[in-house]
Amino acid sequence: MSTEDERRHIAEMNARVRRSIERHGVKSERDRWALQQVSDGDSVIPPPDRAPLPPHFAKTCSREELAHLNRIVDDVYEWAQPLVGLTDHEATVLYNGDPVAMLIRDELIGWGLEYARARLARPNARDQGDPFLRWRRITDEVCIWLDTIGTVAGIRVALSDVADRIAWEIWRATLGPEVGLRREGKGLWFDMPRVAPERWQQVQQTVLLYAWNEADALELARARFTRRASGDVAELRRRRAQMGEDLVEVRSLLVGSDPIGVAGDSPGGSSTLIWGYQHAVGFILVAPDREALAAQVTEALYPAPLRLHLDGAIAGHVTWWELADDPAWEVAMIEPMHANLVEQWLAQAPTAAPTEAVTTIAGDLAVVADACQRIAEPVQGRRVPAVRMETLLTTLERRFSCDVSPGKGSEITVYRFGGRKFTLGHHARNTHVPAHVVRALLKAVGISVGEWWTVLDR
Numbered sequence: 001m002s003t004e005d006e007r008r009h010i011a012e013m014n015a016r017v018r019r020s021i022e023r024h025g026v027k028s029e030r031d032r033w034a035l036q037q038v039s040d041g042d043s044v045i046p047p048p049d050r051a052p053l054p055p056h057f058a059k060t061c062s063r064e065e066l067a068h069l070n071r072i073v074d075d076v077y078e079w080a081q082p083l084v085g086l087t088d089h090e091a092t093v094l095y096n097g098d099p100v101a102m103l104i105r106d107e108l109i110g111w112g113l114e115y116a117r118a119r120l121a122r123p124n125a126r127d128q129g130d131p132f133l134r135w136r137r138i139t140d141e142v143c144i145w146l147d148t149i150g151t152v153a154g155i156r157v158a159l160s161d162v163a164d165r166i167a168w169e170i171w172r173a174t175l176g177p178e179v180g181l182r183r184e185g186k187g188l189w190f191d192m193p194r195v196a197p198e199r200w201q202q203v204q205q206t207v208l209l210y211a212w213n214e215a216d217a218l219e220l221a222r223a224r225f226t227r228r229a230s231g232d233v234a235e236l237r238r239r240r241a242q243m244g245e246d247l248v249e250v251r252s253l254l255v256g257s258d259p260i261g262v263a264g265d266s267p268g269g270s271s272t273l274i275w276g277y278q279h280a281v282g283f284i285l286v287a288p289d290r291e292a293l294a295a296q297v298t299e300a301l302y303p304a305p306l307r308l309h310l311d312g313a314i315a316g317h318v319t320w321w322e323l324a325d326d327p328a329w330e331v332a333m334i335e336p337m338h339a340n341l342v343e344q345w346l347a348q349a350p351t352a353a354p355t356e357a358v359t360t361i362a363g364d365l366a367v368v369a370d371a372c373q374r375i376a377e378p379v380q381g382r383r384v385p386a387v388r389m390e391t392l393l394t395t396l397e398r399r400f401s402c403d404v405s406p407g408k409g410s411e412i413t414v415y416r417f418g419g420r421k422f423t424l425g426h427h428a429r430n431t432h433v434p435a436h437v438v439r440a441l442l443k444a445v446g447i448s449v450g451e452w453w454t455v456l457d458r
Contacts, residue, residue, distance in 0.1 A: 042087045042088050042089045043087065043088055043153070044085065044086070044087055045083050045084055045085065045086055045087065045088060045091060045153045045154040046084065046153065047081075047084050048077060048080055048084075048152050048153065048154055048155055049152075050073070050077060051145070051148050051149045051152065053066070053069065053070075053073075053145070054141075054144075054145050056141065057069070060115075060119065060141065061115065065111075065114075065115070068111060069111055072104065072107050072108050072111060073149070075104050075107075076104050076108070076149075076155055076158055076159065077155070078408075079100055079101060079104060079158060080152075080154040080155045080157075080158070082420070082421065082422075082423060083095070083154040083157065084154065086154075088153060088154075091154055091157050092157055092277050093277070093440075094437075094440040095157050095158075096157075096277045096278075096279060096280075097248070097279050097280075097310050097434070098157075098158075098279075098425065099425035100411065100423070100425055101157060101158035101279065102158075102279050104158050104159070105158050105159055105161065105162060105279070108146075108159060108162050109161075109162055109165050109166070109321075112142060112146060112162060112165070112166040113165075113166065113169055115142055116138060116142055116166055116169050116170050116173075117169070117173075119138050119141060119142075120134075120138060120170070120173050120174070124137065131174045131175045131177075131178055132174075132175055132178075132195060132196070132199055132203075134174045134175075135170060135171060135174035135175040138170050138174070139167060139170050139171075142166055142170075143163050143166055143167045143170070146159075146162050146163040146166060147163040150162050150163050160278060161278060161279075161320065164210060164318075165321060167210060168210070168212070168215075168318075168319065171210075171212065175195070175203070176212075178192060178195055179191070179192050179195065179203060179207065180192070181207070181213050188213055190203070190204055190207075210318070211317075211318045212318065214303070214304045214305075214316065214317070214318045215316060215318050215319050216304070216316070217304035217305060217306055217316035217317060217318065217319075218306065218314070218315060218316040218319070218322065218324055219316075220286075220304055221284075221286050221304070221306055221316075221333075222324070222326075222329060224268045224269055224286060224288075225266055225267070225268040225269065225271070225286070225329075225332070225333060226267065226268060227266050227267050227268070227329075227332045228328040228329050228332050229327075229328050229329075229331040229332045229335065230328070231328070231331075233327060233328075236327035236328055236330075236331050237327045238381060239327070239331050239381070240311070240312035240313065240327045240330050240331050240334065241311050241312050242312075242379075242381040242382045243312050243331070243334050243335070243338045244281060244308070244309065244310055244311045244312030244313075244334075245310075245311075245312075245379070245382060245386070245432070245434075246338060246341075246342055246382050246383055246384045247273070247281045247308070247312075247334075247338060247341060248281060248310055248434045249345075249384045249386055249434055249435050250341050250342060250344070250345035250384055251275060251281075251434075251435075252434075252435035252439065253344075253345055253348045254275075254341060254344055254345060254348075255275050257341075257344060259272045259273065259274055259285070259293075259297050260272060260290065260293065260294050260297060261340070261344075262337055262340040262341050262344065263290060263293055263336075263337070263340070264335070264336020264337045264339070264340060265290070265336065266332065266333075266336060269286060269287055269288045269289060269292075270286070270287055270288075270289055270290045270292075270293045271284055271285060271286045271287075271293070271333065271336070271337065272284070272285050272293055272297070272337060273285075273308065273337050273341070274297075274302070274305075276307075278307075278320075279309075279310065280308060280309050280310060280320070281308040281309065281310060282307075282308055283302065283305040283306065283307060283308070283317055284305060284306040284307075284308050284314065284333065284337075285297070285305055286304075286305075286306070304316070304317075305317045307320045308334070309323075312330065312331075312334060313325075313330065314330045314333060314334075342383045342384060345384060346383075346384075375387055375391055375392070375395060375456060376388075377391065379432060386432035386433070386434070386435070387432060387433045387435070387438055388431065388432055388433075389424070389431055389432060389433055392433050392438065392441075393412065393414070393424075395456075396414055396416075396441075396445075399455050399456075400416065400445075400447055400451075400455065401416065401417075402414050402415065402416045402445060403415045403416070407423055411423050411424065411425055412424045414441060414444075414445055415445065416445040416446055416447065418446045419444060419445035419446030419447075420444050420445070420446075421444070421445075422440070422441045422444040422445055424437070424441070
């Protein structure tokens with residue numbers, strides 16, 4: 001895989017979404033937002049300007065809370081510095097699943113949840129006892145700023161999910177219980193008897209903008225797919241994680257694969273994987289049968305998708321933090337797609353490095369699979385070999401004259417004269433390095449495909 005393959009994958013997904021919206025028309029704020037997202041193109045990330053904290057935080061936060069928030073903001077801007085000069089799509093691809101980005105994301109979510117809950121616990125006369133006014137006030141207090149910082153070029157790779165998480169918390173604690181949703185056929189109906197009619201449109205558009213009407217995706221999927229894998233819970237958790245790691249690895253060759261070609265069938269319907277980002281493997285699409293699944297892919301209309309996390313855990317895509325936490329069900333859901341994807345990877349992975357110079361994207365793609373075959377080691381319980389962190393670092397240091405040094409916390413920085421520094425998260429759980437990260441590292445430090453093959457082939 002090269003970043004060109006991933007960028008082409010993003011462009012193809014965006015084109016499908018754009019065609020679908022243009023064909024059906026812009027019917028909601030969600031459609032308008034999606035159309036803007038897929039039309040923005042791929043621009044180079046500039047040095048980020050620091051987004052100032054809202055002035056009202058000085059009144060609504062303690063000194064300790066403000067100091068904590070400033071430390072998080074410092075960390076995210078420091079983390080984003082190496083992304084300057086990359087394009088948006090390159091940064092999205094290369095830093096998908098970056099452990100430091102996920103750590104900062106989760107810390108800011110924790111801060112935002114504490115802030116929102118403290119504000120929710122404090123009555124305010126301006127709300128007039130109206131949950132609608134309370135919802136708008138607290139949402140505006142915190143989510144406008146979170147959305148601002150979370151959409152800054154580069155920084156959004158780490159923080160794009162933060163504002164949505166806090167907005168959902170506030171919604172559920174204020175106006176959410178007053179709004180009922182029901183589906184009839186393909187229609188969506190709102191029941192809001194205690195909401196003033198002049199506010200209906202704003203409520204409806206907000207629900208559709210955040211896709212809260214799909215918050216029951218996990219519940220619907222579990223009702224449709226009832227098969228469960230056998231085994232004790234500890235073993236099932238290991239199998240779930242191993243399949244997740246396999247899928248991260250096979251992405252290097254299969255990012256452009258046909259979703260219907262890797263679909264799996266189970267009692268209850270069909271499912272497939274759409275490669276995605278946001279620190280996840282991608283989306284799981286579900287449907288009653290293959291025909292309905294193919295229609296989703298063609299139309300780029302994904303009703304109630306699931307999110308498949310990097311460790312194999314499954315959640316609804318909208319409420320991605322609410323995990324199924326049911327490994328017997330999750331393993332049964334992932335197994336059919338995992339088997340198909342691994343078989344495709346095994347059929348494509350080269351067994352020996354080409355001897356000719358690499359001049360095409362297709363040739364460049366093979367470098368990752370080659371890295372897996374030539375310096376990867378079998379991983380217990382997995383079908384796809386992976387590069388051990390220590391093996392990779394030793395190879396880079398001894399055979400490619402790279403400077404490998406400890407960075408901040410548990411990070412490792414790799415540098416080679418003429419290239420740029422690349423940071424690896426060297427946490428206890430990161431014993432192996434996914435193939436797409438190997439490829440990103442090679443590109444950053446300036447090791448060409450030809451040099452990589454030549455040295456490893458000796």
